[in-house]
Amino acid sequence: MTTRSTTEAPGAGAGPRKAAARTLRDAGAALAQLARGLGTAVLALAVLLLVVLAAVTAPLGVGLLLAAVLPRALHALAGRERARLTRVGPEVVPPHPPPVRLRQALTDPTTRRELRWLVRHATLGLVLGLLGVYLPIAAVRDTLFPLLWPVVPADATSTSLGFGTARTWPEATSVTLLGLGWTAIILGLGPALARLQANPGRRLLSAGPGTDLSLRVAELTATRAAALDAHATELRRIERSLHDGAQNRVVAVTVLLGAARRMVARDPAGADELLERAQSAAEQALAELRGVARSILPPVLADRGLAGAVSGLAADCPVPCRTEVDVPERCAASVEATAYFVVAEALTNIAKHSGARAAVVTARSRGGRLRLRIEDDGRGGAHEDGGSGLAGIRRRVAAHDGTLTLASPPGGPTLLEVDLPCGS
Numbered sequence: 001m002t003t004r005s006t007t008e009a010p011g012a013g014a015g016p017r018k019a020a021a022r023t024l025r026d027a028g029a030a031l032a033q034l035a036r037g038l039g040t041a042v043l044a045l046a047v048l049l050l051v052v053l054a055a056v057t058a059p060l061g062v063g064l065l066l067a068a069v070l071p072r073a074l075h076a077l078a079g080r081e082r083a084r085l086t087r088v089g090p091e092v093v094p095p096h097p098p099p100v101r102l103r104q105a106l107t108d109p110t111t112r113r114e115l116r117w118l119v120r121h122a123t124l125g126l127v128l129g130l131l132g133v134y135l136p137i138a139a140v141r142d143t144l145f146p147l148l149w150p151v152v153p154a155d156a157t158s159t160s161l162g163f164g165t166a167r168t169w170p171e172a173t174s175v176t177l178l179g180l181g182w183t184a185i186i187l188g189l190g191p192a193l194a195r196l197q198a199n200p201g202r203r204l205l206s207a208g209p210g211t212d213l214s215l216r217v218a219e220l221t222a223t224r225a226a227a228l229d230a231h232a233t234e235l236r237r238i239e240r241s242l243h244d245g246a247q248n249r250v251v252a253v254t255v256l257l258g259a260a261r262r263m264v265a266r267d268p269a270g271a272d273e274l275l276e277r278a279q280s281a282a283e284q285a286l287a288e289l290r291g292v293a294r295s296i297l298p299p300v301l302a303d304r305g306l307a308g309a310v311s312g313l314a315a316d317c318p319v320p321c322r323t324e325v326d327v328p329e330r331c332a333a334s335v336e337a338t339a340y341f342v343v344a345e346a347l348t349n350i351a352k353h354s355g356a357r358a359a360v361v362t363a364r365s366r367g368g369r370l371r372l373r374i375e376d377d378g379r380g381g382a383h384e385d386g387g388s389g390l391a392g393i394r395r396r397v398a399a400h401d402g403t404l405t406l407a408s409p410p411g412g413p414t415l416l417e418v419d420l421p422c423g424s
Contacts, residue, residue, distance in 0.1 A: 023187055025328065029366060030190035033088050034132020037197045040081050041126035047073050048122040051115075071098070071105040078114045081121070081201050087419075088366060089198070095207040117204040121197075128197040135186050143179030146172045242289075249285030253278045306336050310343055310361055317347045319376070321359040331370055331422040338396050339363065339372055342418050345389045346374040354378025354414060365422055372418040380412035393418075 047070070054067040075098055082092040098110040105111045138160035145159075149172040159178055256278035263271040300309045307325040314321035330336070343361055350359050356378030364371050382390065383406075390406065393416075397404045400420050408414040 022328075027187045027190040029088075030194035031132050031136060031186065033194040034129050034190075034197060036084060036088075037121075037125055037194075038129025038133060040077065040084060041121050041129045043077055043080075044118050044122040045126055047077055048118055051118075067102055071100045071102060071111060074111065074114050074118065075100065078117065078205050081117075082205050085198055085201050085205075087369065089202075089368065092202055092205055093207045094205075113204045117200050120200040120204075125197050125200070128193050131193060132190075132197075135182055135190075139179050139182035139186060141179070142175050142182060145175040145179070245288040246285045249281050249288065252281045253285065256281065301333070301336050301340060305330060306339060306363060309336075309340050310363055313340070313343050313347055314359075314361055317359065318351045319347070319354075319356050319359050321347065321361060324360070324362045325364075327363055327365045327370065329365065329422075331365065331420075335370060335400060335420050335422060338400060338402075338420065339370060339418075341396055342372055342393050342416075343374065345393055346416050349382065349389060350374075350376045350378065350414075353382070354380075354412075356412075356414075368422050370420045370422050372416075372420075374416045375413060377413050379410075380408045380414050381410045382406065382408035382414050 050066060050073070051070060054070060058067070079094065082094055085092045095110045098108050098114070099105050141160050146169070149169075159175055160182075161178075256274045260271040260274035260278065263274065300312055304312075306327050310323050310325055314323045331339070343363075347359065347361070350356050354376050356376035359374065359376040362371075362373040362375075394404050397418055397420065402418060402420040404419075405417040406415070
């Protein structure tokens with residue numbers, strides 16, 4: 001008789017666990033997107049009502065006064081939605097600034113596309129946003145209803161749908177099945193609902209196929225120039241580090257070894273002293289070479305990922321530093337190296353110039369974007385012209401078509417935020 005082994009491999013359950021974690025993460029991100037979309041959907045409904053009111057009251061003259069400010073409100077809301085969609089996914093490239101005068105706006109293709117988006121977002125987007133808020137509340141409420149049933153009034157409805165009254169424990173327990181159904185809808189349909197809410201904005205608010213993208217081309221040209229400049233600056237830094245540091249140490253070792261070789265016969269004690277100095281110079285040269293190698297691409301990034309690298313930087317910082325890293329998947333090596341450089345330079349600035357007592361480093365990746373946030377409670381007043389390395393940080397970030405925002409009022413606190421695409 002043949003015996004079949006049923007022992008599983010050590011990592012056999014890793015796949016399902018990763019899939020379950022990914023499903024939970026995607027569902028949570030989708031609910032967050034739907035909730036944020038609800039905010040712009042409420043504003044869209046308000047602007048749409050103003051448009052209708054202006055059209056109805058136009059014969060009385062009141063609508064014409066109201067319509068004069070509507071193009072500005074519409075364009076501002078569309079810009080806010082573009083920024084929201086860009087934060088959670090691919091960039092929504094804006095068209096040329098549309099006109100704000102009423103007559104020109106009525107015939108402008110961009111304004112018409114924004115009006116079409118306004119109608120869809122104020123209706124379908126609003127409903128989907130409400131679902132994004134209602135579904136988790138309903139799931140928690142119905143799932144936990146058996147625990148709440150003993151204190152619920154006897155004539156109160158049992159379900160979140162507003163019907164049914166539980167009078168026995170089996171009836172109260174059956175409500176949990178509805179809660180599990182809401183949970184299944186969130187996990188299975190949440191990302192699709194978020195995409196359905198975002199699609200009109202991505203399609204109607206982005207630059208149309210006939211739009212002149214010369215400004216975007218100029219921006220990408222400047223970004224490429226910044227990347228080349230950052231690369232050349234890095235090469236010069238490495239050359240200076242090797243020439244002024246390690247090379248001089250190696251030359252000193254050679255000179256000392258030559259002198260020791262000549263002295264070994266006539267003055268063994270002096271030769272031994274020279275050899276000791278040569279060994280010390282060689283160790284210093286090796287340490288400097290390791291420092292240069294780490295500055296090119298820190299090995300800790302390959303060994304421990306961005307989370308481990310950031311934790312190591314925080315542990316070495318003289319200022320007490322707390323880290324919050326949520327980067328589930330690896331980014332491109334160049335992006336991780338840039339993020340490491342940003343955090344390292346920012347923490348160096350905090351230690352040298354801020355007088356801070358505490359710092360916080362946050363790193364999160366969502367929707368193909370890596371966002372860094374470094375904050376300290378120091379004296380503030382940081383600016384890029386102060387020789388603190390902020391200009392170098394901006395060049396590195398611009399090389400990846402990322403953005404850098406610095407807020408450092410006198411008296412503090414200082415907040416540095418960096419947004420990078422994960423795959424560039």
